[in-house]
Amino acid sequence: MRLLVVNPNSTATMTQKAVDAARLVAAHGTDIIAATSKTGPASIEGYYDGAMAVPGLLEEIRIGEAAGAQAAIIACFDDTGLDAARTMANIPVLGLCECALVTAGFLAPRFTVVTTLGRSRVLIEDLVHHYGMAHRVKVRAADIPVLDLEDDHSGALDKLHRQIEQALMQDGAEAIVLGCAGMADLALQLQSDYGIPVVDGVSAAVKQAEALLTQRLTTAKRGSYAPPIPKPFADS
Amino acid sequence: MRLLVVNPNSTATMTQKAVDAARLVAAHGTDIIAATSKTGPASIEGYYDGAMAVPGLLEEIRIGEAAGAQAAIIACFDDTGLDAARTMANIPVLGLCECALVTAGFLAPRFTVVTTLGRSRVLIEDLVHHYGMAHRVKVRAADIPVLDLEDDHSGALDKLHRQIEQALMQDGAEAIVLGCAGMADLALQLQSDYGIPVVDGVSAAVKQAEALLTQRLTTAKRGSYAPPIPKPFADS
């Protein structure tokens, strides 16, 4: 199996982190192929960055699918461009938020997502609502700029710890979901620190992609995700 | 007041139709300025077209705001790019779906949105759900390619009539919302034909934009819609 992990931002160290997390859980025989957006922002923090990242993201999926990728993972917790990608591609496409939420859902009736900046909190709350989990999930922001996660001395980890502790004490969280692709390397350590399930979206998405392929399932092409109707674009 | 109407697709006749509808309801002293996306698809039919249209749309809003526009209207019923535009711009930004739904909501406890293609039905249902109107609104697709609305001999109007009649008979609709910017010229005639309120999103959005400006209200810049954090893009 060949799985494409696309980082919709243009920070290569984040791509590498996602790929590392992906390879850690990939099945024997699964190839993880990475792509970094050639036109995206350095990080995705809020609605604007997310929307601007989509064309570059879709382009990488198109290239990857043409080159033989059998499923694609959008390595951003905002699930930016997910519906568009499912429409465009013939291979399954997975988003970190949806995959992480359903994975945590198998483990705990109540859990908390800890994300980076406050501006992303409502965006993720709305995804949680869209995925039907609003009655089960709370969202917290740790006030961490995304790229601080790439810097060991930024204090990001301390802030993350503090929010997890508050989630346990105040939210009644029974598990934690890490709400940013840049936190993918922290899950196992945090799980061990706190003795509760800690779900990383990249890992979760890799396993969902493999699961769909093994079951010979791919995106429905009847209705909402029918292939785009070929049409001219103004700049083409 | 200067209101910018941005057509996120690249079909100039649709821009003109939206502008005509806008001018019909604009207050004395309101200037309607039009922009057509320079990079968008010829029409927006489904998730892929909608996502690909966003950067061109945002660019027109940025240009328009710099040139003195005081509010912007995204002339597409899918409200594509709405959150991103609100984040980027300092002027209020309105989408047709949100404006039409709340307008119809003042007139009838139950109503039906009639849109173009079946592939857009779920997308609009999810917007309706997001705007909190799922218990009040049904969505129907008339199986009309968007550009057929630009062609008087396409049979589009007949299909639209048929869906309105089914909405009245089967959905218990008490009013109708036209679910495509390309239907903006049809509202008054249909309202007269059926004797029920028929809401067009372009008109509704113009009045909401004027309403906000007169009240000296603009997008909240605390939290979710805080201005984008300046950062490099890979291709810049």
Next chain:
Amino acid sequence: MRLLVVNPNSTATMTQKAVDAARLVAAHGTDIIAATSKTGPASIEGYYDGAMAVPGLLEEIRIGEAAGAQAAIIACFDDTGLDAARTMANIPVLGLCECALVTAGFLAPRFTVVTTLGRSRVLIEDLVHHYGMAHRVKVRAADIPVLDLEDDHSGALDKLHRQIEQALMQDGAEAIVLGCAGMADLALQLQSDYGIPVVDGVSAAVKQAEALLTQRLTTAKRGSYAPPIPKPFADS
């Protein structure tokens, strides 16, 4: 255009305050006509006052419509009698709560309503739920008797400030809605104090009334809001 602003309580200073707020935002050429209920309570605080105010309110709308009013605004944040008025009248009828909620909804994904007495909190929460905004809106009461808003030395403004500050800190509010017609004169100052959108329902309703009239839209008369069936009343 002639817009009727009906104060369903019988305190004339509150009527005046609503009229002042209405005139501040009314379009050139819009006449604001005022009416004060001839049978209502001195203020509307909770379910009982609200229900008892309805017949007097409906009577004023009937008189106003007969005298040429083209739309009516019920100047009470509880939207008391709104469905009944829409049924009775042939002109559009607007309520402050519905108008303020949708207006704030264009500006911020999360916001807080600050109302007067604790006994009105659940009533407004239920309106918020009815209007489909429960996932976006919190409601706070500032423990202010309504008529204290008519007295500059009552300390009401301080209490209001305190609740706004708590909304910002604890609710993650990105905008504020003032939850009482008697606060209509405070919006601009509070907006300036806090640097966030502050929405007043009277102003919002005036603009919605104008918006509907310009679009030649009025209440649906098919189904729920069909005109009352003429019938005898016991005391007539």
Next chain:
Amino acid sequence: MRLLVVNPNSTATMTQKAVDAARLVAAHGTDIIAATSKTGPASIEGYYDGAMAVPGLLEEIRIGEAAGAQAAIIACFDDTGLDAARTMANIPVLGLCECALVTAGFLAPRFTVVTTLGRSRVLIEDLVHHYGMAHRVKVRAADIPVLDLEDDHSGALDKLHRQIEQALMQDGAEAIVLGCAGMADLALQLQSDYGIPVVDGVSAAVKQAEALLTQRLTTAKRGSYAPPIPKPFADS
């Protein structure tokens, strides 16, 4: 125990029918006292009639409570004035819709309310939503003017049968709720005709009133239903 059954409309034959239904299920030792509104409409069909009926209804409850009634039942399926009555009275107040819905809820996970006129359908749907049963309950209108229920030759019963049959076939209804006080005499016969539970709101409300009294429970007076604050009314 003394239970007051108030008919908020002014048709005495409907009061009698409600009282008969009430007496049929009242416990040994429960006195059913009847009151007919002295100012209400001849029947309650839609929002306007309902709102206009409230002051006369509240007056009867006040008189009844002063005369020793220990609980009051509002004999109208629209639960008109229910929150106001609970605020005003110190005795428990029950509405037919709420009582019938919870009673049917003990018997079947899915059921249908059959009401009179189409204009009342949405009003009752919104009550169902308010009471948290929207996922379990459908509402149908039989196109019966309320007073036709007082006339054996009006064809009302046939129309009711037709809707019950459609509820069984199309809605998957497992029980039926009769959605008008004027149908109170039909429940047992329909239950026997169709072999499914048929719930009448008057009977249900009598038993709930007795249940609360026996448990020494009455309306909460902390918060939403706190006694009205004494204040002048304009016409007093």
Next chain:
Amino acid sequence: MRLLVVNPNSTATMTQKAVDAARLVAAHGTDIIAATSKTGPASIEGYYDGAMAVPGLLEEIRIGEAAGAQAAIIACFDDTGLDAARTMANIPVLGLCECALVTAGFLAPRFTVVTTLGRSRVLIEDLVHHYGMAHRVKVRAADIPVLDLEDDHSGALDKLHRQIEQALMQDGAEAIVLGCAGMADLALQLQSDYGIPVVDGVSAAVKQAEALLTQRLTTAKRGSYAPPIPKPFADS
């Protein structure tokens, strides 16, 4: 009338407490018959205990119905086995949680359930959601092992007081529901202590059972609760 109160756990003192509460509110002429599960756990604390208690519970209802019981009450606040019992029995079956929630719902728009252990909080929240009351009800756990309620010196009552006080201050609770059958003897005292309605599920269920029987209503046997299809069990 003969009402069967089944304690699905095997602690006889809890059965006795439930029976005492039941007899206190039972109508003249209602016989309360008690049964204690012969195979259940000593107490029901969480999902596992609840599921394991069901066969013994169903067996007692079967025996009771055969011996002439006309309705059955499952004396556990988790409503464990309720749907199965309704399917199996031809008599109405009531659960404490459903009965207490609807009873409190007649008295207050917002209230709080106080239960025993934290592990039961989410279970009850999910019941509240299932019964459609999530927008009205909060759930608190007092950290009381169920059997501590049988021991006057366990400190359980103090913990319960503390949670009720927090519910009043922090939740805006206007009434309290006692969330465990083992608290049945405390309702009247707590109601008197705090001056707010305090609902006990056993009492509530007795009155609902009587109410259904007097109305000649029983479980719908069309659809979801159709009698079990006779079939072999592996161990029979």
Next chain:
Amino acid sequence: MRLLVVNPNSTATMTQKAVDAARLVAAHGTDIIAATSKTGPASIEGYYDGAMAVPGLLEEIRIGEAAGAQAAIIACFDDTGLDAARTMANIPVLGLCECALVTAGFLAPRFTVVTTLGRSRVLIEDLVHHYGMAHRVKVRAADIPVLDLEDDHSGALDKLHRQIEQALMQDGAEAIVLGCAGMADLALQLQSDYGIPVVDGVSAAVKQAEALLTQRLTTAKRGSYAPPIPKPFADS
């Protein structure tokens, strides 16, 4: 990896069918171990069968875990006993309904579950609601007794086809979920017949179990799923 597939009913041919489906998708190196309930009903059709099957099901999971199983799958679409099993076991436990719903959720925004008997429709609708998918999913029953699926000449397959076709035409379904473990062998053929994704719960659950184990995730043991508190059972 050793995955335990427990059939909570006692029909060995159904166990075999589930095991066959499981092995078809199991990863290289995953051992599928089967268990058939020693005390369950011959099939699970509705609430009663489901509740009675739980103790035997839990016993098999206990035995399996002790024998080294690393995850357990409850091979019944009703997810009967799922919460209890997660509480009891230290290994992850998966249910077919939850796994199938989330799997289909990656493929299509709207889909339909086709189950066996009408009596199971509401039960599954309530699961869909519980899992937060009520806005996306419809449930249909094909009127097939479960054991007819074991008999090639029962006509079951024709009935199933008919419901799938109606789901496509009437529900707007974009994918299908097979709502019974006994349909596990039909997914690939139906997928090929209709050209849409067809999801089988057994396959989906196997992949989820593997996914969790590879990610070193197991059931949260803080809060709702904390291990049962050791206590006597009446018959032990």
